[in-house]
Amino acid sequence: MSQLDQWRPSASLGMMRRRASVLREIREFFWRAGVLEVETPVCSRFATTDPAIDSFKTRYTGPQAAQGLPLYLQTSPEFPMKRLLCADSGPIYQICKVFREGELGDRHNPEFTLLEWYRPGFDHHKLMQEVAELVNLLSDDVLPVEQLSYAEAFQQNLKVDPHNATIEQLRTAAIDHRLPGIEDLVLDRDGWLNLLLSHLIEPGLGQQKMTFLYDYPASQAALARVSGDSPAVAERFELYISGVEIANGFHELDDSAEQQRRFKKDNNQRLETGRPTVPMDQWLLQALEHGLPACAGVALGIDRLMMVLTGSDNIRDVISFDLDRA
Amino acid sequence: MASYSTNEFKGGLKIMLDGDPCSIIENEFVKPGKGQAFNRVKIRNLKTGRVLEKTFKSGESVEGADVHETDMQYLYNDGEFWYFMDPESFEQVNADSAAVSESAKWLKEQDLCMVTLWNGTPIIVEPPKFVVLSVSDTDPGLKGDTSGSGGKPATLETGAVVRVPLFVQIGESIKVDTRTGEYVSRAKDD
Numbered sequence: 314m315s316q317l318d319q320w321r322p323s324a325s326l327g328m329m330r331r332r333a334s335v336l337r338e339i340r341e342f343f344w345r346a347g348v349l350e351v352e353t354p355v356c357s358r359f360a361t362t363d364p365a366i367d368s369f370k371t372r373y374t375g376p377q378a379a380q381g382l383p384l385y386l387q388t389s390p391e392f393p394m395k396r397l398l399c400a401d402s403g404p405i406y407q408i409c410k411v412f413r414e415g416e417l418g419d420r421h422n423p424e425f426t427l428l429e430w431y432r433p434g435f436d437h438h439k440l441m442q443e444v445a446e447l448v449n450l451l452s453d454d455v456l457p458v459e460q461l462s463y464a465e466a467f468q469q470n471l472k473v474d475p476h477n478a479t480i481e482q483l484r485t486a487a488i489d490h491r492l493p494g495i496e497d498l499v500l501d502r503d504g505w506l507n508l509l510l511s512h513l514i515e516p517g518l519g520q521q522k523m524t525f526l527y528d529y530p531a532s533q534a535a536l537a538r539v540s541g542d543s544p545a546v547a548e549r550f551e552l553y554i555s556g557v558e559i560a561n562g563f564h565e566l567d568d569s570a571e572q573q574r575r576f577k578k579d580n581n582q583r584l585e586t587g588r589p590t591v592p593m594d595q596w597l598l599q600a601l602e603h604g605l606p607a608c609a610g611v612a613l614g615i616d617r618l619m620m621v622l623t624g625s626d627n628i629r630d631v632i633s634f635d636l637d638r639a
Numbered sequence: 640m641a642s643y644s645t646n647e648f649k650g651g652l653k654i655m656l657d658g659d660p661c662s663i664i665e666n667e668f669v670k671p672g673k674g675q676a677f678n679r680v681k682i683r684n685l686k687t688g689r690v691l692e693k694t695f696k697s698g699e700s701v702e703g704a705d706v707h708e709t710d711m712q713y714l715y716n717d718g719e720f721w722y723f724m725d726p727e728s729f730e731q732v733n734a735d736s737a738a739v740s741e742s743a744k745w746l747k748e749q750d751l752c753m754v755t756l757w758n759g760t761p762i763i764v765e766p767p768k769f770v771v772l773s774v775s776d777t778d779p780g781l782k783g784d785t786s787g788s789g790g791k792p793a794t795l796e797t798g799a800v801v802r803v804p805l806f807v808q809i810g811e812s813i814k815v816d817t818r819t820g821e822y823v824s825r826a827k828d829d
Contacts, residue, residue: 363673365671365676415646415697415698416670416676417668418667418670419667421670492694493691493692494680495694498694498696500675503674503675504675504696506674507671508675508694510671510674511674511677512669512679515671533673533674535673558672561672561673
């Protein structure tokens with residue numbers, strides 16, 4: 314691409330039209346299902362504490378904030394949407410831009426579009442069915458649906474038990490499966506699990522089908538409930554199509570005290586890795602205290618979905634202007 | 640030497656790996672939505688020429704390699720080393736057989752070569768894309784055939800052997816493409 318062509322969009326006009334029709338079908342799907350479309354602030358005083366996600370930071374200065382009010386750009390609309398649920402909104406969805414610092418590659422752009430929705434009364438299994446229904450509405454071909462537990466995926470591909478294997482066993486599995494150039498890597502247990510999943514398992518998931526991976530290790534619960542004890546698993550799922558991670562969902566944690574423990578643990582982990590801590594969302598904690606209806610929620614990457622629907626292998630092909638042109 | 644974080648990785652960046660200078664060929668960012676990000680990198684070891692893959696945790700830093708490429712004039716070979724001179728500073732360096740490697744058979748005195756220096760020492764020597772060399776030996780008996788079918792082997796002044804058309808004779812100069820090792824044309828004598 315020459316410098317002179319940089320003003321042009323990175324996606325084709327045909328792609329923009331397909332994208333517009335996908336967005337319209339999504340809105341019609343939720344309209345028919347009686348799920349309310351909402352909008353929530355993109356900028357917030359609070360940020361996600363997730364140790365693997367970094368937020369952009371900005372500042373408002375003006376009336377009521379002469380000294381400047383630090384604000385974080387959302388990495389997902391999860392916290393304000395849960396506050397709406399706690400305020401008795403009923404089922405809600407949102408299509409919005411989210412922002413993640415430090416993420417750029419064939420499947421990553423630092424700003425991207427999420428579809429996020431919440432279903433009171435659903436658990437993660439019922440929500441997986443609805444995700445599959447929506448994706449098949451948008452897909453040219455009807456994709457068969459596969460549900461695979463995290464443990465089954467590791468067992469089938471690597472003959473490893475992800476819930477009980479030691480770091481050394483996980484490292485050995487990586488070496489035995491000829492993952493190149495990993496001899497010097499120093500990772501914690503979840504780091505090794507993520508390496509094995511993203512490098513050795515993901516590429517084979519969702520080939521000519523939708524694969525839902527569910528029951529994640531409790532250590533990777535994020536904002537999901539944890540259930541069972543042998544082993545304890547997070548009631549969390551991810552959807553893969555053509556080896557690409559499309560969506561992440563939870564049977565949502567509704568325990569304010571547990572939520573606060575996880576925020577603190579995340580911030581401690583951020584400190585240990587030399588990264589700044591972020592302010593915990595006090596209003597989310599108060600809302601959970603007030604009471605979150607039992608619900609499941611999911612975030613689905615619209616750009617990634619467009620990639621798999623159209624067989625594109627670079628995210629820039631499905632967004633009007635990628636970072637290079639932004 | 641500076642160190643580079645994985646955020647600075649791109650094709651052509653020179654880094655140190657296991658004590659050897661390397662050049663990044665490809666850099667892929669791999670990150671689960673919730674979890675550790677990695678950079679999966681394809682790298683060429685500049686000393687051995689081997690291509691290898693390496694996985695880094697995103698955000699890690701690696702030491703940079705003091706590697707640069709420069710045009711240098713080939714001077715002579717003393718049996719152990721090949722000597723090159725910077726045409727501007729007149730500074731001289733010597734390259735060993737590992738650095739010169741297959742290029743040796745194309746090196747003619749005075750020719751400008753691309754020399755890759757690591758900490759000031761040559762590790763790769765690339766001959767000019769085209770060289771003009773005289774034929775020191777070839778079968779003289781096949782004069783008159785200009786069809787060029789098949790051709791014949793000819794030994795050049797540097798020791799390289801290339802296939803030439805049948806009309807090429809001992810003492811003539813020819814132009815050769817060093818990337819393919821193929822005859823291009825007859826050259827006028829200097």
